[in-house]
Amino acid sequence: MNEQALRESLQRVQSGRLPRREFIDRLLAMGLTLPMVGTLLMAAGPVAAQSSGGFQYKPTRRGGGGTVRLLLWQGPTLLNPHFATGVKDELGCAVFYxxxxxxxxxxxxxxxxAAEIPSRENGGLAADLKSVVWKLKRxxxxxxxxxxxxxxxxxxxxYATDPATAAVTAGNYQEVLRIEKVDSHAVRIVFREASPFWPGLxxxxxxxxxxxxxxxxxxxxxxxxxxxRPVGTGPYKFADFKPGDMVRGxxxxGYHVPNKPHFDLVDIKGxxxxxxxxxxxxxxxxxDYAWNLLVEDELLKRLEGGGKGxxxxxxxxxxxxLYLNYADPGVEVDGERAAPGTRHPLFQDAALRQAMGLLVDRQGLxxxxxxxxxxxxxxxxxxxxxxxxxxxxxEFNVDKANAVLDAAGYRRGAGGLREKNGRKLKFLFQTSTNASRQKCQAVIKQACQKAGIELELKAVTASVFFSSDVANVDTYGKFYADMQMYNVTQGRPDPTRHLQRFVSWEISSKANKWLGLNLVRWKNDEYDRLYKQADGELDPVKRAALMIQMNDLVCRDGYVIPLLFRPAVAGLANKLQAPLSGWSLATGSLRDWYREA
Structure with missing residues (x-):
């Protein structure tokens, strides 16, 4: 597609003659990334109204829908989005903020x-991509x-970037040099360098x-x-909150969107x-809604047969x-275990990390x-x-794992347990309490036993495991175990935040109240260099290549063992209509939810 054809296609999208989805698919097929396609659309200016995935909001007045009931089996534990370390807390916050x-x-x-999405046409996006003006809704x-x-x-x-605040959202502003007030309802975001993905985090x-x-x-x-006790701008006001148990709005x-929301009350049960x-x-x-149905698919299909949702x-x-601890959880430094600067005494060995990767049956999972x-x-x-x-x-190959361990000098002792230099291959493996995750633990443990590795399994209540409670030793941010497993959410079509989980300046520690994104404590100078380079790369093809290099670097090193690419799985009542997105929090769209008569 040449420049003239691209301009004509954009004009057709603006007028509504070309579906936005079809335009996106065409450019993706040409090799452009989704964020760059989105940037082209935003730069093109206002687009004729189109529904997202065919969704149309039908209620013609505010309220009258009664109560909508949401079930989060990991209950929110706090309602400040700047301290939300897990999706469960973000979901609770998004009811109000x-x-x-x-x-x-x-x-x-x-x-x-925002009153509108900034673009070149409306004057919001600077030509050099070094700043953007957001006009705010009045x-x-x-x-x-x-x-x-x-x-x-x-x-x-x-607030977020003050080090003493220790906000988990500090990384969202990493590329931002400053935010300036233009007038009472406009701000200018000034980036440290030209920002190829200027909507950022x-x-x-x-x-x-x-x-x-x-x-x-x-x-x-x-x-x-x-x-x-949140005070936000959202469609629902705070009514009640019991940490880990319930949230009510x-x-x-006085909500700023006419005829919304449809429901009078929101009840979230944790x-x-x-x-x-x-x-x-x-x-x-x-x-009416169940979040994150981490349930065996065979059972989900049977439950769907109930006909209610x-x-x-x-x-x-x-x-x-699956994450292998880069730091040493068995050594305490100034009151902190798994402290930055320490190294795990066994996982330092690349051969052991390679063997652990071979002992995970991803396809079976x-x-x-x-x-x-x-x-x-x-x-x-x-x-x-x-x-x-x-x-x-x-690759899942127990025999190959055994051969790797043999060659690395790990000998079998009593009961078949391997050891080297007096250190036994015995590890604490933790995750959150969930039937599917416990089955994953059991599968991995069984394979490890065949290779002479003993795993002690630990399951922590999800509301604790994913919390930011600085006094609790069982949070995944503290990582006081040898191995742990969990799901992380990318949250937006650009992988920047996802890859930020492994940069050295995001290492979770006592100094940042264990709110750093890098929970595995992995540190690699080459990775840091690639991340900074990708941050300022304007060529979309080169930028994608840099991100692939980062992915390969961290995965090949073996401390991070990806298991499954997981789409979000939700349960909805048959009459509940909601424009859910795999890129955004479900409760962030509550203003658009309604129940059909």
Missing amino acids: EPLARWTADGNLEPVL GVTWHDGQPFTADDVVFNWQ YCSSMLVPRHLFSAYIGAKSRDNPANL EIHT GGDAVTAARAVLQTGEY RVVILPGGDVEA QDFIFGRAGTATANFINNPVRYRSTNLKF
């Missing part, structure tokens, strides 16, 4: 608190009646009110009552397990992976446990497809 924009299912941006108020303004946007950047970050958080910036950040009658959640929506109809598969960028909910993979980055490496292959 909103971002500038959110990603739809087809990978496009739609405005939320007439938006916080739930306490205070106006939402540019000061709030600037404050959130200041900041634009979909939920915003908190300056007037309630400014007194608690920095070292006082954990003392703010609003951490548990009531309709915000706890239980994924099977119970699936049954409550698909079979009994007690709830349906399973929805939402492709995104999630990946279930897909075929017999996950089904539709997981595709075996050797890659940490799996979607969009242009970022997916074709250089890596996975």
Whole structure:
């Protein structure tokens, strides 16, 4: 497609004559990445209204829909989006807080608190990609009646990037040099360098009110009552919260979108397990929505036969992976185990890491446990497809693992357990409590036993494992084990944030209250260099190639063992209509949910 043809196609998209999905597919087939296609669409200016995936909001008035009941088997434990280390907490926050924009299912941006998506045509996007102006929606108020303004946007950047705040969202602003107030309802984002993916990570970050958080910036950040009693701009106001148990929101009658929301109350119930959640929506109809149905596919299909609900598969960028601790969880340094600077006494050996990778039956996990909910993979980055490496292959081979261990000098002792230099191959393997994950643990343990490796299995309640409780030793951020397994969410079509999980400056530690993204503590100078280079690379093909190099580097080193590319799996009541996206939080679209008569 030459330049003239591209311009004509963009004009057809703008007028509504060419479906946006068809335009995206054409450019992806030519080799462009989804983020770059999105950038072209945003740069083209306003587009004729089109529904996302055919979804159309039908209610003609606000309220009247009664109560919508959501079941999260991992209950939210806090309601400050800047401290949300797990999706469960982000889901709770998104009931009340909103971002500038959110990603739809087809990978496009739609405005939320922004008045429009910046583009070259509307003057928002600078030609050199070094800055972007976001115009804010007028007439938006916080739930306490205070106006939402540019000061709030600037404050959130200041709050998140203050080291003493120790916010998990600090990395969202990594590329941002500063945020300037243009006027009461416009801000300029100035990047450190030209930004090829200028929507970045900041634009979909939920915003908190300056007037309630400014007194608690920095070292006082954990003392703010609003951490548990949110005051946002969203379609629902805070009504009640019991950490790990329930969240309740009531309709915000002054919400800034006409005729929305449809439901009068939102009830989120936490706890239980994924099977119970699936049954409550698909079979009994007690709830309208169930999140993250990490359930064996055969059982999901049987439950769907109950006729009360349906399973929805939402492709995104999630990946279930096994992590070997780069640091030493058995040594304490200044009151901290698995401290940066320490090294795991056994996993330092590349041969042992290679053997561990050979002892994971990824295909078996897909075929017999996950089904539709997981595709075996050797890659940490799996979607969009242009970022997916074709250089890596996975292999399950117990005999080969034994040969590798033999050659590396690991000898079998009493009971067949291998050891070397007096150190036995005996490891603590932890994950969250979930039937499917415990079956994965059992499968991996069985294979390891055949190779002379003993695994002690530990299952931690999900609300604890994924929490940011600095006093709890069982969180995955502390990683006080030799191995752990969990799913991470990419959250947007660009993999930048996903790959940020392995840069050295994001290592989880006591100094950042264990909120750094790099939980495995892996450190590699070449990876850091590639990440910084990709951050400033404007050529989409070169940028994708750099990200593939990063994927290959971390996966080949063996501390990160990808298991399954996981689409989001949700359960919906038959009459519930909701524009869900694999790139965005489900509760972030609550304003658009409705129940058919």
